[in-house]
Amino acid sequence: MSKIKSDLNVAREAVSLRFLVENRLRTAIGNGTFKPGQRLVERELCEQTGVGRTSIREALRQLEAEGLVTTIPHRGPAVSTISAEEASQLYDLRALLEGFAGRECARFRDPDILARLREQYERMVVVAHQDDHRDLLAAKTAFYAAMLEGCGNTFVQRVLNMLLNRVTLLRMTSMTQKNRIHHSLREIEAILTAIEAGDATAAEAACIQHIHNAAAVAIEALKAHEAQSDPSAAKLRVR
Amino acid sequence: MSKIKSDLNVAREAVSLRFLVENRLRTAIGNGTFKPGQRLVERELCEQTGVGRTSIREALRQLEAEGLVTTIPHRGPAVSTISAEEASQLYDLRALLEGFAGRECARFRDPDILARLREQYERMVVVAHQDDHRDLLAAKTAFYAAMLEGCGNTFVQRVLNMLLNRVTLLRMTSMTQKNRIHHSLREIEAILTAIEAGDATAAEAACIQHIHNAAAVAIEALKAHEAQSDPSAAKLRVR
DNA sequence: GATTGACAGATTGTCTGACAATCTGTTCAG
DNA sequence: CTGAACAGATTGTCAGACAATCTGTCAATC
Numbered sequence: 076m077s078k079i080k081s082d083l084n085v086a087r088e089a090v091s092l093r094f095l096v097e098n099r100l101r102t103a104i105g106n107g108t109f110k111p112g113q114r115l116v117e118r119e120l121c122e123q124t125g126v127g128r129t130s131i132r133e134a135l136r137q138l139e140a141e142g143l144v145t146t147i148p149h150r151g152p153a154v155s156t157i158s159a160e161e162a163s164q165l166y167d168l169r170a171l172l173e174g175f176a177g178r179e180c181a182r183f184r185d186p187d188i189l190a191r192l193r194e195q196y197e198r199m200v201v202v203a204h205q206d207d208h209r210d211l212l213a214a215k216t217a218f219y220a221a222m223l224e225g226c227g228n229t230f231v232q233r234v235l236n237m238l239l240n241r242v243t244l245l246r247m248t249s250m251t252q253k254n255r256i257h258h259s260l261r262e263i264e265a266i267l268t269a270i271e272a273g274d275a276t277a278a279e280a281a282c283i284q285h286i287h288n289a290a291a292v293a294i295e296a297l298k299a300h301e302a303q304s305d306p307s308a309a310k311l312r313v314r
Numbered sequence: 315m316s317k318i319k320s321d322l323n324v325a326r327e328a329v330s331l332r333f334l335v336e337n338r339l340r341t342a343i344g345n346g347t348f349k350p351g352q353r354l355v356e357r358e359l360c361e362q363t364g365v366g367r368t369s370i371r372e373a374l375r376q377l378e379a380e381g382l383v384t385t386i387p388h389r390g391p392a393v394s395t396i397s398a399e400e401a402s403q404l405y406d407l408r409a410l411l412e413g414f415a416g417r418e419c420a421r422f423r424d425p426d427i428l429a430r431l432r433e434q435y436e437r438m439v440v441v442a443h444q445d446d447h448r449d450l451l452a453a454k455t456a457f458y459a460a461m462l463e464g465c466g467n468t469f470v471q472r473v474l475n476m477l478l479n480r481v482t483l484l485r486m487t488s489m490t491q492k493n494r495i496h497h498s499l500r501e502i503e504a505i506l507t508a509i510e511a512g513d514a515t516a517a518e519a520a521c522i523q524h525i526h527n528a529a530a531v532a533i534e535a536l537k538a539h540e541a542q543s544d545p546s547a548a549k550l551r552v553r
Numbered sequence: 554g555a556t557t558g559a560c561a562g563a564t565t566g567t568c569t570g571a572c573a574a575t576c577t578g579t580t581c582a583g
Numbered sequence: 584c585t586g587a588a589c590a591g592a593t594t595g596t597c598a599g600a601c602a603a604t605c606t607g608t609c610a611a612t613c
Contacts, residue, residue: 091387091566116593127568129368132595136372140379148330149575149594164467171414171470175407228403231410234473330595355564366597371566388565388604 092126096134099124104143104154105243111156115144141237143244157245159297165238165245166290170283172235173219176226177266177282181275188225189271192218196267203260211256218263222270245293255292262288331365335373338363343382343393344482350395354383380476382483396484398536404477404484405529409522411474412458415465416505416521420514427464428510431457435506442499450495457502461509484532494531501527 100120103109120131135152138144146152157165180188195218202210219239223232262285269278339359342348359370374391377383385391396404419427434457441449458478462471501524508517 093566118593129567129569132368133372133375133566136375137379140376146594147576150577151594161468164469167467168469168473171410175410228406229400230403230407230477234407238469332595357564368596368598372595385565386605389606390564 091130093130093133093137096120096124096126096130097137100134100138101143101240104138105240109154111154111244114151114153116151142241155241155244157241157297159294159301162245162297163290163294165241166286166293169235169238169242170286170290172231172238173222173286174279174283175228175231176222176235177270178275178279179226179228180222181270181273181278183225183227184270184273185225188221191221192225192267192270195221196263199260199263203256208256215263222266245297255289258288259285330369332369332372332376335359335363335365335369336376339373339377340382340479343377344479348393350393350483353390353392355390381480394480394483396480396536398533398540401484401536402529402533404480405525405532408474408477408481409525409529411470411477412461412525413518413522414467414470415461415474416509417514417518418465418467419461420509420512420517422464422466423509423512424464427460430460431464431506431509434460435502438499438502442495447495454502461505484536494528497527498524 100109100115109115115135117128117131117135121128124131135144135146139146139152143155144152145155180192195214198214199211199218202214205211223235226232262281265281266278266285269281339348339354348354354374356367356370356374360367363370374383374385378385378391382394383391384394419431434453437453438450438457441453444450462474465471501520504520505517505524508520
């Protein structure tokens, strides 16, 4: 019955302005237009978007709830920064959740999901050599999207999406890692084959392993970055 | 260094109105003043709280992001309801996260946390016989709070708090289960001893077991409730 | 009698303008 | 160089307004 309904679903076009603003800001933060730490002055956003302060503020509140933006009282919102410690915790949670997703995928083995996973994986293999990593990133994102969907748990999906947004934040802070691509590909292959084989335990382990590896690189880069530019660390120097 | 700062932390009294409203609404939903499905008309909230529509709306946006409130476009916000299916997924995620928390607690074995856990457990034992379950609930909440803190992961903490708020929602939908208390106590004892023993695997298992048991009861009650009162189910009847 | 269409009432979505509270950087006196 | 005072910037909040949209009702129509 919900199947029928979803077929003639007209997708609710009447989107609110604040929703548009929200997405606009989210992608602006995601692609680095707004950098971590940068302040987001309400009036400026009003001018840039052409909407009133009301809508801007409500959109900001949403992003704040997602952790993408941090608001200091009477000082205003700014794009969230992320410390090495936080990043580490973030990756831990991500590993836990993606492990769950992988495990459930392997358990269900929904043919549709399996097909999408393989499709994206093969797309990744094809575009892996390109200098421009955008295609690769897109395929990887699609792969994850499929896996999340396949786990069949709305809440896990939602939480993971929030986490991924914040990881993107991290990617802006540190630089994109280069040579991990090939390792990464192999790890994803392991995930895929485990899921296809219906081996839940292996799938979970592969997901966790993959995130742990990615985390190690990211955290390392972040720490280096911090040690070099953190003013509070500099202050501790005796000279 | 952050230790020093946190000691003389003056806790930032200058709370914004929207924050007060937010908490007020949250507890109102939590204690059943606003029941699931009930509409929350902005003007009415304005009158009841004495604050302007701006603050109300921003507070509602926050609660919406947490899933406690659902807003239908041009119709307005209402306290979220929760289906048996959603509840099941919610408990799955909760089991995953609390399992993690338990495991980490057992790994760290922070003496301070251990003491708090035992203290709350013993408090639970003492007040378990009372007809009024409020004390018991308070102790249980404190027990969980300690465990969450002990896991040392801010994100897990935050997500779990959100989930717990929504479980409370569920508690409003179905009725409080009565005779589970004694089972519940024994399960919590298992968690505690595993953590105290530093047995991470056992702690994780105990946490997951506990949630699964709680889930089973809750879901059952919810399904019964749904079958009885769901109008869409009634409509499908051929007579 | 059931279906359709129109209408009124209720509420939200959004804008504007305003003003106090608060934060921040700078200047100036000691 | 230290500390106080001040000015500018920005947020937090309110009130009032108005269009867009949803919902229920009621009459007209088949």
